[in-house]
Amino acid sequence: xxxxxxxxxxxxxxxxxxxxxxxxxxxxxxxxxxxxxxxxxxxxxxxxxxxxxxxxxxxxxxxxxxxxxxxxxxxxxxxxxxxxxxxxxxxxxxxxxxxxxxxxxxxxxxxxxxxxxxxxxxxxxxxxxxxxxxxxxxxxxxxxxxxxxxxxxxxxxxxxxxxxxxxxxxxxxxxxxxxxxxxxxxxxxxxxxxxxxxxxxxxxxxxxxxxxxxxxxxxxxxxxxxxxxxxxxxxxxxxxxxxxxxxxxxxxxxxxxxxxxxxxxxxxxxxxxxxxxxxxxxxxxxxxxxxxxxxxxxxxxxxxxxxxxxxxxxxxxxxxxxxxxxxxxxxxxxxxxxxxxxxxxxxxxxxxxxxxxxxxxxxxxxxxxxxxxxxxxxxxxx
Numbered sequence: 001x002x003x004x005x006x007x008x009x010x011x012x013x014x015x016x017x018x019x020x021x022x023x024x025x026x027x028x029x030x031x032x033x034x035x036x037x038x039x040x041x042x043x044x045x046x047x048x049x050x051x052x053x054x055x056x057x058x059x060x061x062x063x064x065x066x067x068x069x070x071x072x073x074x075x076x077x078x079x080x081x082x083x084x085x086x087x088x089x090x091x092x093x094x095x096x097x098x099x100x101x102x103x104x105x106x107x108x109x110x111x112x113x114x115x116x117x118x119x120x121x122x123x124x125x126x127x128x129x130x131x132x133x134x135x136x137x138x139x140x141x142x143x144x145x146x147x148x149x150x151x152x153x154x155x156x157x158x159x160x161x162x163x164x165x166x167x168x169x170x171x172x173x174x175x176x177x178x179x180x181x182x183x184x185x186x187x188x189x190x191x192x193x194x195x196x197x198x199x200x201x202x203x204x205x206x207x208x209x210x211x212x213x214x215x216x217x218x219x220x221x222x223x224x225x226x227x228x229x230x231x232x233x234x235x236x237x238x239x240x241x242x243x244x245x246x247x248x249x250x251x252x253x254x255x256x257x258x259x260x261x262x263x264x265x266x267x268x269x270x271x272x273x274x275x276x277x278x279x280x281x282x283x284x285x286x287x288x289x290x291x292x293x294x295x296x297x298x299x300x301x302x303x304x305x306x307x308x309x310x311x312x313x314x315x316x317x318x319x320x321x322x323x324x325x326x327x328x329x330x331x332x333x334x335x336x337x338x339x340x341x342x343x344x345x346x347x348x349x350x351x352x353x354x355x356x357x358x359x360x361x362x363x364x365x366x367x368x369x370x371x372x373x374x375x376x377x378x379x380x381x382x
Contacts, residue, residue, distance in 0.1 A: 001059040001290060003029045003283075006076065008066060013268040014279075018062060021279035025287070032061075034069055037076045046082035060086040060290050062282075063094060064264050070098045086290050088282075089263050093241035097263040100143050100175055103240065107258065111343055112236050114258045115139075115250070116178040123164040126176065127157045133178040140164065141175045153179065180257060183250040187259065190225060190233035190247045191270050191278055194285045197230045199276040201269065220273040231345070232256040238346075243289060244282055246270075309338075309363070310371045316358040320374070326352025335366030335374075 003022050007015045010031040022029035032050065040047035048055040061080050065073030078091035096102050101119050108114075118129040130138045140163055142150030150172070154160035160176065167174050185205035190197045202223045225233070229249060236258045237245035246265025250257040267278050314320055320328055325337055340347040340354070341361040347354065356362070364371055 001027045001287070002057070003027050003286070004032045004058045004061040005029060005064060006032050006034045006061055006073065007064040008034055008069070009064075012064075014266050015064060017267050017271070017279035018064075018282065021277070021283045025280070025283050027283070034065060034073050034076055037079075039075060039079050046079055048076070048079050048083070058085050060088065060286055062088045062286065065094055066264075067098060070095065088243055088286055088289070090241060094263045097240050097242060097245070097261050100141055100260070101173075103261060104175075107236065107239060110235065110239050112232055112239065112258055113252075113254060113256055115180055115252075118176045119173075120176070121168075121173075123161050123168065126161045126164055129176050130154075130157055130160060133176065136160070137179045137181075139177045139179050140167070141177060142167065143173045143175065150174075177259075180250045180252045182253055183257075186251070188223065188225070188229065188249045188251065188256075189265070189270060190230065190249065191265060192233055192237040192242070192245045192247055193278075193281045194243060194288075195234060195238075197225055197233055198281045199270050199274040199278050200225045200230075200233075201273040203269075220269050222274045229256045232258065236261050243285065306368055307366060308368050308371075309365050310368070310375075312362040312364055312371060312374050314356055314358055314360045314362065318358070318374075320356050320362075321358045323356050324352065325350055325354050325356065328356065330364075330366075333367065333370045335364050335370050337362050337364055339363045 005015055005018055009015055010033075015031055019029045019031060036051050037055075038049040038052070040049060058080070061077070063073065063077050065077070074091040074094050077087050077089070077094065080087050081091060096106060104114060104117050116133040118132055120126070120129050130136055136157060137153055137155045138160060140152045140154055140160060152163055154163060164174060164176075187203055189201050189203060191199045200223050201220045204219050204221070206219065233247040233249065233256075236247050237243075240261045240263075242261065242263055244265070246260075246262035247258060248260040248262070250259055270276070271278050312320075320330075330337065337350055338348075339362075340350050340356070341363070342357065342359070
């Protein structure tokens with residue numbers, strides 16, 4: 001394959017490791033400076049120029065987009081997508097992961113733990129916000145900060161209000177999050193590739209620093225994740241739509257708490273700490289994805305009038321609760337169950353004897369009229 005790696009740092013460890021891994025597996029790999037592209041937008045002819053010349057054909061690109069280049073970088077990735085080139089991280093997934101508020105809003109619909117969070121604009125209401133998450137101390141986070149920059153621990157409401165006012169003067173939008181005291185100065189980084197965690201490490205802050213980022217002087221050590229923590233990391237990456245992700249979690253008394261899902265995780269710290277060839281795992285996954293690319297099921301299967309894809313949540317009063325798929329009558333009503341989401345576990349292509357349980361979410365394809373009748377009626381406000 002011909003693989004392009006979008007990066008402004010051709011000599012960066014992560015970039016070089018990906019180039020080396022690709023070449024060792026027999027691919028031609030080149031580093032492409034993201035800012036050297038020009039996007040050509042024409043009817044029925046999406047294109048790109050690189051250093052002023054038409055971009056040659058690529059089989060796949062691996063985006064390594066810096067936080068300061070999110071807008072332009074995702075536009076370049078999106079253009080590759082329009083041209084039919086496979087991208088290891090989609091432009092949409094990168095945009096969502098880079099926005100801390102949007103990330104949490106997306107995660108909040110699913111069974112993935114994260115610290116209680118409040119987003120507000122009025123600094124005079126910071127006391128109410130901190131009370132809502134359990135009182136001080138609290139953590140203030142700039143929405144698009146990276147590597148621990150823009151993350152501040154506030155010991156009091158007064159301190160938080162002063163910081164919020166200052167950041168607003170700098171036109172920064174912030175989140176206020178519950179401080180997980182039992183995880184002070186340490187966190188976990190799980191490196192997710194596809195549907196598995198290929199490596200994991202614990203980062204430990206130095207001295208009184210509460211941020212465990214390596215760029216803040218933190219140290220790293222290899223760790224074997226429990227099945228619970230590994231499942232949460234994989235689930236968080238999948239919810240974000242990321243095939244490759246660095247999922248950062250806190251070890252709380254309530255279990256794993258996701259604090260960030262990184263779309264361009266660095267390789268140096270995790271490879272040195274664990275001894276795992278993460279770059280090779282990434283390229284191997286890329287090979288599989290190019291051969292069998294994901295398709296937009298909703299879009300492809302919704303072309304026939306009256307048919308489509310829907311998610312059906314099964315409550316305890318549903319006629320499908322505790323029924324076996326093969327004897328549920330769904331097939332006779334032209335509805336096929338593509339997968340079952342059960343907590344943090346996804347059951348693809350469930351067999352006929354699979355029991356449907358209360359709380360399951362069924363991903364179905366079939367007659368919209370039939371599926372509409374399966375959706376529980378919500379009580380309306382009087």
